[in-house]
Amino acid sequence: MNYNNLRIASSIQRNLSIIVNRIVIDDIIGFISITEVKLTNNYSFATIYFSILKNDDETINYATKTLEEKKVPIRMELSKTICHIKTMPQLIFKFDKSMAYSQRIEEILKDIKDKESKN
Numbered sequence: 001m002n003y004n005n006l007r008i009a010s011s012i013q014r015n016l017s018i019i020v021n022r023i024v025i026d027d028i029i030g031f032i033s034i035t036e037v038k039l040t041n042n043y044s045f046a047t048i049y050f051s052i053l054k055n056d057d058e059t060i061n062y063a064t065k066t067l068e069e070k071k072v073p074i075r076m077e078l079s080k081t082i083c084h085i086k087t088m089p090q091l092i093f094k095f096d097k098s099m100a101y102s103q104r105i106e107e108i109l110k111d112i113k114d115k116e117s118k119n
Helices: 003-023 057-069 071-081 097-118
Strands: 032-039 045-052 090-095
Touching: 003 032, 003 045, 003 071, 045 057, 057 071, 057 090, 071 090
Parallel strands: 045 090
Antiparallel strands: 032 045
Protein backbone atom coordinates (compact mmCIF):
# COMPACT_ATOMS: atom_id res chain seq x y z
CA MET A 1 0.00 0.00 0.00
CA ASN A 2 1.27 3.43 -0.83
CA TYR A 3 1.07 6.50 1.37
CA ASN A 4 -2.01 7.93 -0.37
CA ASN A 5 -3.86 4.62 0.00
CA LEU A 6 -3.05 4.50 3.74
CA ARG A 7 -4.12 8.12 4.19
CA ILE A 8 -7.49 7.54 2.54
CA ALA A 9 -8.04 4.26 4.42
CA SER A 10 -7.32 6.06 7.70
CA SER A 11 -9.75 8.82 6.80
CA ILE A 12 -12.43 6.28 5.92
CA GLN A 13 -11.86 4.44 9.21
CA ARG A 14 -12.08 7.62 11.27
CA ASN A 15 -15.29 8.78 9.58
CA LEU A 16 -16.93 5.35 9.52
CA SER A 17 -16.46 4.99 13.28
CA ILE A 18 -18.84 7.90 13.74
CA ILE A 19 -21.21 7.22 10.83
CA VAL A 20 -21.79 3.52 11.55
CA ASN A 21 -22.79 4.11 15.17
CA ARG A 22 -25.08 6.94 14.14
CA ILE A 23 -26.89 4.88 11.49
CA VAL A 24 -26.85 1.43 13.14
CA ILE A 25 -28.58 1.91 16.47
CA ASP A 26 -29.37 -1.53 17.85
CA ASP A 27 -29.49 -2.79 21.44
CA ILE A 28 -28.48 -6.31 20.41
CA ILE A 29 -25.31 -5.16 18.64
CA GLY A 30 -24.36 -2.26 20.86
CA PHE A 31 -21.29 -0.19 19.95
CA ILE A 32 -19.45 -1.08 16.74
CA SER A 33 -15.71 -0.44 16.53
CA ILE A 34 -14.08 -0.07 13.14
CA THR A 35 -10.72 -1.75 13.63
CA GLU A 36 -9.21 -1.60 10.15
CA VAL A 37 -9.91 -0.50 6.59
CA LYS A 38 -8.16 -2.06 3.59
CA LEU A 39 -8.51 -0.41 0.19
CA THR A 40 -7.81 -1.92 -3.18
CA ASN A 41 -5.19 -0.05 -5.22
CA ASN A 42 -7.80 1.50 -7.52
CA TYR A 43 -10.04 2.48 -4.54
CA SER A 44 -12.98 0.51 -5.91
CA PHE A 45 -13.44 -1.69 -2.82
CA ALA A 46 -12.89 -1.09 0.87
CA THR A 47 -12.90 -4.02 3.27
CA ILE A 48 -14.10 -2.74 6.63
CA TYR A 49 -13.13 -4.82 9.67
CA PHE A 50 -15.31 -4.27 12.73
CA SER A 51 -15.66 -5.63 16.24
CA ILE A 52 -18.45 -5.65 18.79
CA LEU A 53 -18.52 -6.40 22.50
CA LYS A 54 -20.60 -9.58 22.23
CA ASN A 55 -18.57 -12.26 20.48
CA ASP A 56 -21.16 -15.02 20.11
CA ASP A 57 -21.84 -16.26 16.58
CA GLU A 58 -25.50 -15.22 16.57
CA THR A 59 -24.73 -11.59 17.42
CA ILE A 60 -21.80 -11.45 14.97
CA ASN A 61 -23.98 -12.76 12.13
CA TYR A 62 -26.76 -10.33 13.06
CA ALA A 63 -24.31 -7.41 13.14
CA THR A 64 -22.81 -8.36 9.77
CA LYS A 65 -26.27 -8.71 8.23
CA THR A 66 -27.37 -5.36 9.67
CA LEU A 67 -24.26 -3.59 8.35
CA GLU A 68 -24.80 -5.13 4.91
CA GLU A 69 -28.42 -3.95 4.92
CA LYS A 70 -27.40 -0.39 5.90
CA LYS A 71 -24.45 -0.31 3.50
CA VAL A 72 -26.06 2.21 1.10
CA PRO A 73 -26.88 4.94 3.67
CA ILE A 74 -23.48 4.40 5.32
CA ARG A 75 -21.72 4.82 1.98
CA MET A 76 -23.78 7.92 1.15
CA GLU A 77 -22.89 9.56 4.47
CA LEU A 78 -19.25 8.61 4.00
CA SER A 79 -19.19 10.21 0.55
CA LYS A 80 -20.27 13.50 2.13
CA THR A 81 -17.28 13.48 4.49
CA ILE A 82 -14.54 12.29 2.12
CA CYS A 83 -14.17 14.61 -0.84
CA HIS A 84 -10.64 13.87 -2.06
CA ILE A 85 -11.43 10.72 -4.10
CA LYS A 86 -13.45 10.58 -7.31
CA THR A 87 -15.64 7.59 -6.53
CA MET A 88 -16.54 6.18 -3.16
CA PRO A 89 -15.41 2.54 -2.82
CA GLN A 90 -17.90 -0.28 -2.41
CA LEU A 91 -17.97 -1.30 1.26
CA ILE A 92 -17.41 -4.89 2.36
CA PHE A 93 -17.98 -5.52 6.07
CA LYS A 94 -16.11 -8.32 7.84
CA PHE A 95 -15.95 -9.21 11.51
CA ASP A 96 -12.46 -8.77 12.98
CA LYS A 97 -11.69 -12.08 14.67
CA SER A 98 -8.46 -10.87 16.27
CA MET A 99 -10.25 -9.28 19.24
CA ALA A 100 -12.27 -12.44 19.95
CA TYR A 101 -9.12 -14.54 19.52
CA SER A 102 -7.11 -12.45 22.00
CA GLN A 103 -10.02 -12.51 24.45
CA ARG A 104 -10.12 -16.32 24.22
CA ILE A 105 -6.36 -16.53 24.87
CA GLU A 106 -6.78 -14.35 27.95
CA GLU A 107 -9.53 -16.66 29.25
CA ILE A 108 -7.31 -19.71 28.75
CA LEU A 109 -4.37 -18.05 30.53
CA LYS A 110 -6.65 -17.02 33.39
CA ASP A 111 -7.93 -20.60 33.72
CA ILE A 112 -4.37 -21.93 33.82
CA LYS A 113 -3.40 -19.38 36.46
CA ASP A 114 -6.48 -20.25 38.56
CA LYS A 115 -5.68 -23.98 38.36
CA GLU A 116 -2.06 -23.35 39.38
CA SER A 117 -3.09 -21.20 42.33
CA LYS A 118 -5.42 -23.97 43.60
CA ASN A 119 -2.58 -26.50 43.58
